[in-house]
Amino acid sequence: MIAHMNHPYTQFQPIQIQMAVDVAPGKDQLAVQVGAGLRGAVHGRHHSGALHRNVHQTPTHLHVLAFLSENHGNESIGGKPGATLTAVGEVSHCRYDTSREGVMTTEPQFYLRQLKAGRDFAVGDPVATNMDNFVYLIGDRVRRECVVIDPAWDVAGILACAQADGMTVVGALVTHWHPDHVGGPMFGHDVQGLSTLLTLHPCPIYVHRADADLTRMLTGVSASDLTLVDSGHTVRAGEVDIECLHTPGHTAGSQCFRCGSALIAGDTLFLQGCGRLDLPGASVDEMWHTLNTRLATLPADTVLYPGHDYGHRPSAPMGEVRRDNPVFAVPTLDDWRRLRGG
Numbered sequence: 001m002i003a004h005m006n007h008p009y010t011q012f013q014p015i016q017i018q019m020a021v022d023v024a025p026g027k028d029q030l031a032v033q034v035g036a037g038l039r040g041a042v043h044g045r046h047h048s049g050a051l052h053r054n055v056h057q058t059p060t061h062l063h064v065l066a067f068l069s070e071n072h073g074n075e076s077i078g079g080k081p082g083a084t085l086t087a088v089g090e091v092s093h094c095r096y097d098t099s100r101e102g103v104m105t106t107e108p109q110f111y112l113r114q115l116k117a118g119r120d121f122a123v124g125d126p127v128a129t130n131m132d133n134f135v136y137l138i139g140d141r142v143r144r145e146c147v148v149i150d151p152a153w154d155v156a157g158i159l160a161c162a163q164a165d166g167m168t169v170v171g172a173l174v175t176h177w178h179p180d181h182v183g184g185p186m187f188g189h190d191v192q193g194l195s196t197l198l199t200l201h202p203c204p205i206y207v208h209r210a211d212a213d214l215t216r217m218l219t220g221v222s223a224s225d226l227t228l229v230d231s232g233h234t235v236r237a238g239e240v241d242i243e244c245l246h247t248p249g250h251t252a253g254s255q256c257f258r259c260g261s262a263l264i265a266g267d268t269l270f271l272q273g274c275g276r277l278d279l280p281g282a283s284v285d286e287m288w289h290t291l292n293t294r295l296a297t298l299p300a301d302t303v304l305y306p307g308h309d310y311g312h313r314p315s316a317p318m319g320e321v322r323r324d325n326p327v328f329a330v331p332t333l334d335d336w337r338r339l340r341g342g
């Protein structure tokens with residue numbers, strides 16, 4: 001199998017491509033080739049540092065990051081229309097994801113944009129920049145419909161990102177009630193959020209019922225503006241299903257959203273650590289059950305997309321997170337309570 005991506009962007013712009021590939025069982029040859037349209041770094045998960053046009057690997061799993069930017073960090077790189085990133089070899093599974101252009105997977109209908117506060121929207125807002133929030137657009141790139149997850153800080157800027165991709169926002173999903181995710185007063189700031197969304201672009205807002213009251217109190221939206229959901233509820237964007245998973249702990253009504261191979265986790269889980277458990281409504285015991293039962297059975301190649309950019313990279317497969325994140329290394333609930341103050 002040759003997995004191949006033709007990148008459709010039309011102008012020179014900062015972009016990040018992630019490619020995760022699994023080598024077929026019993027096979028040991030894989031080459032990742034950077035096509036003529038790209039220049040810059042390709043970092044394999046098992047290949048630290050060096051910059052190569054071709055990365056030859058013999059792992060069972062390779063997570064490739066290609067940062068393309070005219071001026072991003074140390075890697076002076078860029079792309080042009082028609083650029084390609086190609087995996088050649090005995091590949092059993094391959095998916096692409098870009099922060100600028102959405103996830104390109106073996107399901108080309110699936111659309112995902114990871115937007116960062118202060119970088120992609122709320123540019124120049126020092127508080128938003130400092131908070132490192134991620135906002136997500138996820139949906140159906142064929143039908144051109146998506147939902148926005150945790151619209152806050154700069155709603156017009158977020159809507160503009162969707163519009164620039166030719167996507168219509170058909171709903172909003174809330175991971176939890178904290179103001180940096182839904183808007184409201186925080187540290188003396190009045191964070192923009194759901195109420196601005198309803199003014200600029202009225203659409204259904206889906207929130208877990210256990211976080212609904214606090215979401216209303218913080219944002220000022222009314223009960224009739226909120227659609228209350230339980231675990232297992234499915235929201236559709238075009239023909240793409242997004243499943244709500246109740247993952248209490250950080251808040252009582254925290255939820256993750258599962259769509260294709262992506263898990264949008266809010267503050268439930270980061271690449272390192274989990275959401276704070278010392279804030280009102282948090283539960284040390286519930287977080288233990290979330291980590292060890294509710295999220296324990298997700299497939300290893302499910303890609304975790306957290307609610308903040310706290311890691312050394314913006315997303316990672318759950319198999320690696322469960323291996324590397326210390327919150328998964330606590331043997332018993334009693335140990336967890338001792339560590340986290342339950």
Ligand SMILES: [Zn+2]
Nearest residue numbers: 176178267275
């Ligand atoms: Zn939070």
